[in-house]
Each structure stands twice: as C-alpha cells, then as structure tokens.
Amino acid sequence: MESMGALRRTHTCNELGLDFLDQETTLMGWVLRRRDHGGVIFIDLRDRWGITQVVFNPEINPAVHAKAHQLRSEWVIAVRGRVAKRPESMENPKLATGAIEILVDELRILNTSETPPFPLDEDVEVSDTLRLQYRYLDLRRPEIAKNLILRHQALQTVRTYLNDNQFLEIETPMLTRSTPEGARDYLVPSRVHAGKFFALPQSPQLFKQILMVAGMDRYYQIVKCFRDEDLRADRQPEFTQIDMELSFITEEEIITIVEGMIKALFKEIRDLDLQPPFNRMTYDEAMRRFGTDRPDTRFGLELVDLTETLRGCGFKVFNTVIDKGGMVKAINAKGCGAFSRKDLDDLTEYAGRFGARGMAWIKVKEDEWQSPITKFFTEDEIKAMAQALDAQPGDLILFGADTAKTVHQVLSELRLELARRLGLIQGDSFNFLWVTDFPLLEYDEEQKRYTAVHHPFTAPNEAQLELLETDPGAVKSRAYDLVLNGNEIGGGSIRIHSPLMQKKVFKALGIETEEAQEKFGFLLRALELGAPPHGGIAFGVDRLMMLLTGSTSIRDVIAFPKTQKATCPLTEAPSSVARKQLTELHLQPDWKEK
Template sequence: MNDILGDWKRSQYCGQLTAAEIGKEVCLMGWVQRRRDHGGLIFIDLRDREGIVQLALDPDRDPEAHKKADTVRSEFVLAVKGKVSPRPAGTVNPKMKTGEVEVEVSELRILNTAKTPPFMLDEYTEVAENLRLKYRYLDLRRPAIQNNLMLRHRVTRTVRRYLDGQGFLEIETPVLTKSTPEGARDYLVPSRVNPGTFYALPQSPQLFKQLLMVSGFDRYCQIVKCFRDEDLRADRQPEFTQIDCEMSFVDREDVIGIMQGMIAAVFKETLGIDVSLPMPRMTYAEAMARFGVDNPDLRFDLELVELSNLVKESGFKVFADVVKDGGIVKALNAKGCGSFSRKEIDDLTEFVKIYGAKGLAYVKVTEAGWQSPIAKFFNDKELEAMNRALKAEVGDLLLFVADSYRVANESLGRLRVNLGHKLGLAKKDEFRFVWITEFPLLEWDGEARRHVAVHHPFTAPLDEDVPLLDGDPGKVRAKAYDLVLNGSEIGGGSIRIHDQAVQSKMFDLLGIGAEEAREKFGFLLDALEFGAPPHGGIAFGLDRLVMILTGSDSIRDVIAFPKTQKATCLMSEAPGGVDEKQLRELSIRLAARPK
C-alpha cells in the first residue's frame, strides 16, 4: 500500500470541504459514488465516511488524469490531488455540505478497481434486507448506515464521559461463565480441558457486578456484550450490547437521578435535544390500568378504560360472564375512527387474537346513537355510563375486549400501539420518557406451577411488602424500575437483595431448593455473608436506544454485523459446521448433522 500511495498523504475527508477551503490544494481519498461525462469534462462524486465532494477533470488541465478518469467506474478506490474551487453559477447544491465547491483535479491515482456492486450504494435505493446482509461490507458504505454507526459511537463516548464524571470505574467481567437458571436460554461453550462441561456466554453481568459491589468498588460500569438464545424480532439480537451500571450505598432515587442525567446528556450531545428533568414516573399498576402494558408509548392518548363494574349486570352475557368468572372488560376510544370499514375492523380483530383475545367488540358512535351488533343488549343507563367513561362523541369507534386480566390488557394495549402508528400519532422525532416503578416481584407460571421472577431473582422487595413474602408473595412489589421511551423499554434495573437470608428466601419462593441454590449460586450466597453493602443498578439496551435515536425501523440498522431473525449471519454463513477432529477434542458427538 505504501508503494501505491508513495508520498501522498490525505489532507482531509471529502465531506469536510466547504467554501472556506476555496483556493486550497488538497489530497483526497475515497470511493467513486458516480461518474458523469459532460462532453469531455468528467465529473466524479468521491465519497468517504464524512460525505461526498465533486471532482472536476478537464482534459486541458491534466490529460493523464482525465484519461484515467475515463476508465473509472462506481466503487473504484481513488486518490486525487487538486485545488478547491467554487462551483460554477447555477450548479451549487444547497443540500450538500460540500455543495458550494468542487475540486479541480491535477493528479489522479486508481488505488483499486471494483466489480459492479449488487445494489446502488446511495441512501435512496430500496434494497432487500437479505441482500444487504449478504453484502454487509458494501451496505456499510451507504451513508445512512454509516451515520447510524457514527451516532452510536457518539452515544458510547458520551456515556463513558458522563459516568467517569460521576465516579464510575469501567471494569470488564467474564465472557465465559456458568449457566444459571431463570431468564432466556444460554449459549453454551464446551470446555476442551474439562470434558463434558460447558461455559455459558453471559445473558448479563448481573452476578459479577453485584460481587464488585461486595468487593468495595462502589460504582461500576461497562459497555458489554450479552448473549441470549431466544426468538428474535425487529428489536432483538442473539448478541446485543448493554450499558451496564451498579452502585453501592444507594436507593432507587439515587439510581434514577444519576441515570436520567446520563440519558439527558446523550440526547444533548447526539441530537442537540434538551430533555426535561426529572422524567415523569408511573407505577406499574397505573401503567397497566391506563395503557394495558408496562412500556406505554406516551406520544399519543388512546387510553384504556375498564368497564367491568358498568357491564357486570348487563344483558350482554359475553361481558357479564367474563366479569363473573374473574376477568375484566376494557375498552378504548379510537377518536374519529367511526369511518373504519368492516374490513379494517376485521383486521383489528385478527390483530388482538395474536395476543390471545377471543374477539373484539366494536361500536360506531353516530348521531342516532350506538351502531353495533351489541348495542341492543344494554339499557339507556348503561349506554350513558359507558359513553361518559369513554368520552364518546359522534364519529368515534369504541373497541372492547373481555377476557382475563392479562389477555384483556395485553391485547388491547398492543392494539392501542397498532392504532397509534396506523393513525400517524407516533412521531419519530418526538421523544417521551417515563419511569415505571413498583413492579410485581413475582408472577405465577401456571404451566410450571410455581412463581417466577418478573425481573430476576436478585431484585429486592419493597420494605413494606416484605411481610407478604410468607403469606401472599404474589402481592409483593419490587424495588424495580424501567425507563421507557416511546413505548420501548430502553433500561431496566432494581435495588438488589444484599441480605443472604432474604436471597435464600427468594430462591425458595422460586422453587429453587437449597441444594440447587448452593450449586448454581453458592458463590453469591457466600459473598453476601461477608458484608455486602446495599446496592442497585441498571442496564440500558444500547442497540435499542440508538435505534430510537436514529429513527431506524430495525435494530439491525444500528449494528455493524447483525444476525437475521433466524440468528444467522448471511455474510459469513455463521453458524456453521465443524470437523470431526474438533468435535472429538471437545468430547462431543452430534445427534443431528447440520443441513
């Protein structure tokens, strides 16, 4: 490469040239975005990570450079020398940072040729995602993706600066660790030197960061890779990155105060947006009552209303029987949507069925009253009460779900979000934060016939709810808190259990016996007996946060080399098979061969 470049040294990036550099001699290097021949005068758009600049090659100025330019094609790698000049009158491009200037090329070197790429590398071309991921190294040349990753860099830089200023120490935790119960499936790594045993890739550094608090480091942080072998969707990946923090001698208010300051710093540094502090709060119970989910999108209204008490004695047996059997009836008012067609309403019905609802009742509010198959089952008093509760007006569409507490809330809560996007109420350039607090500590798993932790087994219960652990554990609230942004949970944390007896009690409630607890978590239980301080922390999903900051529709657009929804890499073809020798070294015999 030194022979190719010789004594040529790049003076600056292409996208950095402005009118202030007019008259300056520059040396630029980059890729050819496009080439245009205007009857002898050749123009080349040269691109690097900072942007594009126009090159002008005149055969009268340098015949040799012009001759080379005539052979140039898209994605050739060039180095050029020349003088920055103002663009001719009428050719200024105000949409480009470099739109006032061009470079009059005096020397040109072709550093490498390129095959014709399988798709155009500009920000306007729509390309199938599978093709983009197969040629990811080309996709990463596209300005939109490069801008996403550069913003991601600015986020991590801001986070590190902020946390350093708050006294945090960045400490690395192990990547090869021990498999523990609870949470998603682990990715397992066989041990060659200990045949028949396995490491697990960490789902989070949870236990190690708690041990660092026992060790007296007081404030820990890490931008860390985590791994979960779970079903994927647009905002999940098998390997993802967390901004992970833990603090000693703190309560919930300390953690929330420091962390919301960090998020505000990120928004200020990356988008120039001032986030109002303190961020609003909402208990889990309030979030479920108003929005049906614990990650409410506050950019629009469409709040849910429970009508159980108003319909429990009604003549509509579908509603009355659900309430009688312990379920609930909830509804939302889709303002101004009374014009929806039957097909659109049927589509909404199919949508709620995804979340377990048996159906969706609807009412169109007209000048003549309720237009609906269910209207005849209610008396005037019940109709008036429901209209008042839902603030119904002519032109509205009322949507009802009657089911168990979980199904009614989730199906109608997800339908609310679906409608918000369908109606254009959720704007990408609007950011609404809310802290959700006082989550349940436990929830009942009917299939496993035991309680499971809502967050994780190391979350402390609210002090006033500790007496309920013995008699009514399902009512115990946790010292847990999530930060929700535009309907996405971007961070979750809690105050941890620092008392060994309480931690053992928690394992017992989760059906983890003393022997299993000792086998899986013995080192933590031992550590808690050596003076563990009160401590708590939080982890933010870096990928998800950057996805929202950039307005991307997929988390894959903010990760350099992401996996598909089947957890594969189309570019490198991972995961792949290994040869028999490697398997024998690991003492592994396959029950199934890879396809």
C-alpha cells in the same frame, strides 16, 4: 493497481470549502458516481466523512483525463489537485463541500471493484438478506454509516458522563457458568474439562454485584450480552448494554444519575434540551390505563375498565367472562365512528393475532348506539358506559373481554395500531416515563411455580416481607424501568444484599437450598462477607440508538447484525464444524453429517 507511494491524504471529503481556494490537496476514497459532460469528467468522491466533487479536465492534464475514463463505481482512488470555486450554476447547497471542486492533476487507481450487487448512490429498496450479505457495502451508504458514527459519539458521551460521576469501567468475564433463569444460555463446551460447559453471559448481573461487595462502589461497562431466545424485529441473539451498579444508593439517586446521563446523551446526539425529572407511573397504573408496563404516552386512547359496570348485563359473552374472574375493558376511538365494516374486520383480525377470540364494537351515533350487541344492554348500562368512556357522537368503542392478561395484551396492541392509523404518533417527540413498583414475582402456569419478574436478585418492598410466605404474588419490588415512546430502554432495581433475604426469595421461587448453592453459591458466599446496600440499571444500546437515530430496525444501528433467524449472511454463521473439533470438545453428536 497503483500504490500510494509518496502520496499522502491531506484532507477528508467533507473538509474543504471556500477558505481553501487555490490550495493543493490530496483526497482518497471511493467513486460514488461518474458523469461525463462534454469531455470534462466529474467524479463524486466519497469517504467516511462526506463527498467532494473532483474534476478531470483535458486542458489541465490530458493524460490524467484519459486515465479517468476507466473509473467506475466503487473504485478506490487517490487524487491530487487544486481547490477551485464551482461555477455558481453548479453549486450544491446539500453538500458541506458544495461550493468547491478539485481540479485534478494526478490520479492513482488504488483498487478496482466489480459492479456492486446493489447501487450505493440511490435510495432503492434492497432486501435485508442482501444488505447483510454485503454489509461492508451497505455500511458505505451514508445513512447507515452515519448511524455507526452517532453510536460512537453516544457511547463516548456516556463514558465521559459516568467517568465524571466517579464510575470505574471494569470488564467482566465472557466465559462464565450457566445460571438459566429466563432465556436460554449460549453454551460453550470446555476442551480441558470433559463434559462441562461455560455459558456466554445474558448480563453481568452477578459479577457487578460482586464488584459492589469488593468495594468498587460505582461500576459501569459497555458490554456484549447473549440470549438464545426466539427473536423479534427488535431483538438480537447478541446485544450491547450500558451496564452500571452503585453502592450505598437509593432508587431516587440512581434515577437522578440516569436522567443526567440521558439528558447529556440527547443533547449530544439530537441537540435536544430534555428537562428532568421524567414522569413516573406505578406498574399497576400503567397496566390499568394502558394494558402494558411500557406504555407509549405520546397519545391517549386509554383503557377503561367496565367490568363492574357490566356485571350481570344481558350480553352473555361479557357475563361469562366476568363470572369466571375475567374482565371487560374498552377503548374509545375518538372520531372513528365512520369506520367501515372492512375497517372493523381488519381491526378484529389484528386483535386476533394477540389472542382475541373476536372483538365487540359500538358506533356512537347522534340518536343511538349502533352495533349487533347494543340490544343486550339496558339504558342505564349504556349511560354508565357513555360516562365512563366520555363517549360522544362520532366515536367508536372497542371492547376486550377475557382474562386480564389477554385483555391487556390485545387492547394495548390495538391502541398502538389505532394510533398509527389515526396519525397520533409524532415521529420526532420523545416521551420518557419511569415505571416503578413492579411485582416481585409472577406465577407461571406452565412451570407451576413463581418466577422473577426481573431477576431473582431484585429487592422486595421491605414493608411487604411477610407476604413472601403467604402471598408471594402480592409483593412489590424495588424495581424501575425507563420507557421511551413505548419502548423499554433500561431496567434496574435495588438488589438484595442480605444473604438471609436472598434465601427467602429463592424459597419463594421454588429454588431449594441445594439448588441455590449449586447455581449461586459464590454469590451467597459473597453476600455473607460484608455486602453493602447496592442497586443498578442496564440500558439496551441497540434499541436506544434505534430511537435516537429514528431508524426502523435495530439492525440499522449495529455494524454486523444477525437476521431474525439468528444467522449472519455475511459469514454464513452458524456453520458446521469438523467432527475432529467436536471430538476434542468431548461431544458426540447424534445428527448425521450432510
């Protein structure tokens, strides 16, 4: 291998154009592809910024031309030469440097490369595992590298916006105490305190509230968070948040600040001029119309409640559900009356993945409603359904009948699947929606107690405080989520700043005084020492960047992501450790070493 020596890079591979003709330049990068045309060798040289064509002509320098015969894909080289205009027939309008080429007079081979495990210059299908195992090669691909560059630009935009709005960027600890209320913590054993553990933070929630007690007034942090939970396609065990908290603030003021940040972000990254204020919808309305608290509002296919319309009807399945306190809802799939039996069977199978025990349907024909269940309905019931659903000939009605939770889960997912099949989702449109007035608590049948919908520090609606003791499930919170195209990208709330109120909420959650002191005593003590009214919000950077870049997976916008099984193919983490290390940490594993 050769050294760079006195050779210094003068330009990047995306910088040169016709303004630089006849100038001498030195470029450095990787060989993307090599072409040998009648003795003249053409190399597409790539670096982070782009691609430049460099030419090795035996008439310019025979020795350098001979040396260029060695070059192979992904070799690292430096070239010095003169900027020349490409022949008109060889211009490449797809490249920023497509009008010029470099006539090379000096070549240095800085490093060689074995044949890569997958091509970097072709749009080929590569397994996720292989891509992540060789992530450093995957990141050389322009489409993935571009995502990281955009992520950098996005976070710089966020920092600039928040700095200009009087926020302070403050770091909070990565090693803290375990306060499991939701997902499992990642635990870190202490060597110097035998039998005790740190936890990696699921969020900086408690620290940012304490910063408000400390008088910092406006805090933000772009922070790593950790959750040891079962993973989905859009989840990672470690993820990044844009985290913020503000004092002496109302929901309206937080929403206004956030909308300004999102507007600046989309202008910088997508050159889109968003027009706040964004639409708003209460939690109850979102569940009623869409069956989910993060509805995709780019299309219709709304849910229609038929419970009262069909109460006492002749269809036993529906009647049994209604009598047990369940509900019947339906979606009118406009123009889908021509769906085949296979289409309907496929939709029924799809609905079954989300808890449906079958799916009733009706095809609306010109002179009749066609379905095995039509015979169970009276003429008045059919007319009432037709009016409620705006059913016209050619439509397809799909029913959900079960508990409210199951009906909403099934029909909300079925609605999205129908939209995909019917091409109703426009890929480049962005529909923002604030969802507000969430329930403060929800009853967990498994634990036989109420749990927090967001977290235990969310302030309740002050007009409903008396219900905390008599009907906790009816209490609304001062929480708000920002939804984009059916994805929750941010969530926040006004916090509890009164120690008395915090204790009341803990009691409603079944957290007794002793347990509250053990888990959250430091927060309760801080609230007793002059806590201002405060609130905040956090945004998932990975999911937001996935939507901003049009990627299909959050792994495409993270430099070194984990797999869906929470492993790292690159480093082979998690891995075994020596028994000596475990002993130092006072751990006595009961598993056998392989």
